[in-house]
Amino acid sequence: MPKASIKSLFGIALRALREERGYSQEELAERAGLHRNYVGSVERGERNVALENIVKLAGALSIRSKDLFDSLP
């Protein structure tokens, strides 16, 4: 079985941090200036998220971007 992909690890981390704050996907998306469907697809590990959106998502969670990488290699 393949190990969890980078995209999946990031999505799992994003979801955990979002839920920790009690935000819905829609609330997080609005705070980040992104679309709710996009946030959902990131959390499902479907997106190879790039720098600018990583920083937007971190800002919406009031964390540093590096904190989204704690579970990544």
Place this chain on the structure above:
Amino acid sequence: MPKASIKSLFGIALRALREERGYSQEELAERAGLHRNYVGSVERGERNVALENIVKLAGALSIRSKDLFDSLP
């Protein structure tokens, strides 16, 4: 004057870490499995680098991906 972009901050960080290790852009690119021209454009702040390449670049530098984000918000 606009502040440094996210892409530029990442590029500056990548270059500093690469030079710290004494790698040329070509050596880093080869270690990461990426093209030398791509690494150059990342360092110049021209690329909105995504998760999978962030992890490849970090691996090529023998660091964690989060260490590339120390200077980013």
